[in-house]
Amino acid sequence: xxxxxxxxxxxxxxxxxxxxxxxxxxxxxxxxxxxxxxxxxxxxxxxxxxxxxxxxxxxxxxxxxxxxxxxxxxxxxxxxxxxxxxxxxxxxxxxxxxxxxxxxxxxxxxxxxxxxxxxxxxxxxxxxxxxxxxxxxxxxxxxxxxxxxxxxxxxxxxxxxxxxxxxxxxxxxxxxxxxxxxxxxxxxxxxxxxxx
Numbered sequence: 001x002x003x004x005x006x007x008x009x010x011x012x013x014x015x016x017x018x019x020x021x022x023x024x025x026x027x028x029x030x031x032x033x034x035x036x037x038x039x040x041x042x043x044x045x046x047x048x049x050x051x052x053x054x055x056x057x058x059x060x061x062x063x064x065x066x067x068x069x070x071x072x073x074x075x076x077x078x079x080x081x082x083x084x085x086x087x088x089x090x091x092x093x094x095x096x097x098x099x100x101x102x103x104x105x106x107x108x109x110x111x112x113x114x115x116x117x118x119x120x121x122x123x124x125x126x127x128x129x130x131x132x133x134x135x136x137x138x139x140x141x142x143x144x145x146x147x148x149x150x151x152x153x154x155x156x157x158x159x160x161x162x163x164x165x166x167x168x169x170x171x172x173x174x175x176x177x178x179x180x181x182x183x184x185x186x187x188x189x190x191x192x193x194x195x196x
Contacts, residue, residue: 002076004125009135012126013191016138020184027177035167042160044108049100051111056096058118063088106156113152113159116145134190141183 027034041047061074063085078085100107123142127135151158167173 004122007122007126009126009130010191010195012123013187013195017184017188024177024181038163042106042109048107048111051108055114055118060092109152109156109159113149116149120146132194134194137187
């Protein structure tokens with residue numbers, strides 16, 4: 001079994017809830033500071049290489065060669081594409097370096113999109129075939145994350161436009177923040193009560 005398949009639903013719920021609650025509490029407590037951060041995020045050149053590097057490293061670990069100990073623990077069977085692993089092991093670091101050095105515009109958005117796509121698999125595996133219908137809270141969030149991640153990687157200006165729309169008025173920003181906080185609390189409650 002791949003390590004993703006061993007992730008318990010409640011563990012995924014706790015991690016996702018902690019992230020959602022922590023982020024939205026910060027947004028609620030410090031609205032101006034968080035708005036300013038989000039406004040600058042799409043063109044944040046200091047965070048961009050870290051986001052993209054983390055996403056590319058995560059992908060590389062899925063195709064890592066055998067006998068590397070811990071580094072090989074996430075290795076995944078790619079079915080028909082297993083023969084491409086040797087080429088990908090070389091191309092992924094070269095591509096990461098090339099993108100980080102030469103792509104300056106919206107690098108943090110592309111990196112976040114890649115991280116969103118990489119984080120989708122463990123979340124979906126944790127909810128796969130689990131009995132409680134409330135598991136759909138994780139699945140719905142994950143598919144929304146995949147949808148957003150695809151747009152952020154291919155059309156990064158969509159994140160900028162979304163942020164601009166979200167922070168345009170204080171009431172809209174607060175409503176979105178409370179909705180995100182409520183979603184995180186719902187996942188936490190389900191993790192405690194139903195997903196053990």
